Amino acid sequence: MELKEHLQPHEVLIPLPLQGHITPFTHLAMKLASKGFTITFVNTESTHQQIAKAHDGFPLSFDWSANASQFVEGFVHVFQAHVDDFIENLVLSKPNPPISCIIADSFHVWGSTIAKKYNLVNVSFWTEPATVLTVYYHMDLLKSNGHFGCHDKCEDAIRYIPGVQAIEPADLPSYIQDADPSTVMHRFVFKCLEDAQKADFVIGNTVQELESSPISALQEKQPYYAIGPLSTSFTKRIISTNLLPASDYTNELAR
DSSP: OOOHHHEEEEEEEEOSSSSHHHHHHHHHHHHHHHHEEEEEOOOOHHHHHHHHHHHTTOOOOOOOEEEEEEHHHIIIIHHHHHHHHHHHHHTTTSSSOOOOOOEEEEEOHHHHHHHHHHHHHEEHHHHOOHHHHHHHTTTHHHHHOOTTTTSOOOOOHHHHHHHOOOOOOOGHHHHOOOOTTSHHHHHHHHHHHOOOOOOOOSEEESSSTSSSSHHHHHHTOOEEEEEOOSSTTOOOOOOOSSOOOOGGHHHHHTT
C-alpha cells in the first residue's frame, strides 16, 4: 500500500493565462485526475478572479494584446519568480505523493529552468496543432529559403518543411510572416520555442491519425505525443474555464 502511494504521480500544471491555453489545460488536469494522478493546478490570482467574474457576467478587464510589453515582462520575470517560490514551498512541504513533474505551457520561457532546479520531469504542453509546432521548429528552413518574414511578398508554395504538405506563405503563423520579427512579442514567442525544445517530451492537443506526418517530423527532433482530443465529456462535473461571459464573445470576434 505504501509502495502504491509512493508511485502515484503528482503533476504540477502551469498554463498560460489565456483562453486557448486554460481550457485544454483544465481538461487535461481533469483527465489525469480521473486516472488517479494528484494534480496541482497553478493559476494567477487575476485569471482566477476573471474566470469567476466571467461566470457571473462581468467582462475581462485586461487586454493583453494591447499591452504586449507589460504582458511579456510579467511572464518572463514576475510570474517565473512566483512559480519558482510556489514550487520550492511545495517541494519543502513534502506532499504525499511527492511532485513527479511539471507540465508547463510551451509558451512559458522558464519550464526547463524550474524543472532542472527541482529535479523534476519537464513536460511541455503544446496546445495548438502539431503542424504549427513543426513549422516553428523549422524556421531555419524558412529563413534559408526566403519565406521568413516575407509577409505578403511571397507567393510560391512552401513544400520543403518535413511532415508538412504544400503550404501557402499566407498560412504560416503570424509571427513568422511579419516583416519585423524583432518586436517584444516575437522575441518572447521564439524564446518560448527554444525552451520547449529542452523539455523531456512534448504533449500536444491533437489527434495522431489527423496529423501523423507532422507528428513524425516532430519526433525526429524530440519525443512528442498526441493526447487529443481533450474534453470533459467523460464527467458530469462542470468546471468554468471561460475568461469572458458568453455575451461578450460577439464583441471579441468583432475586434
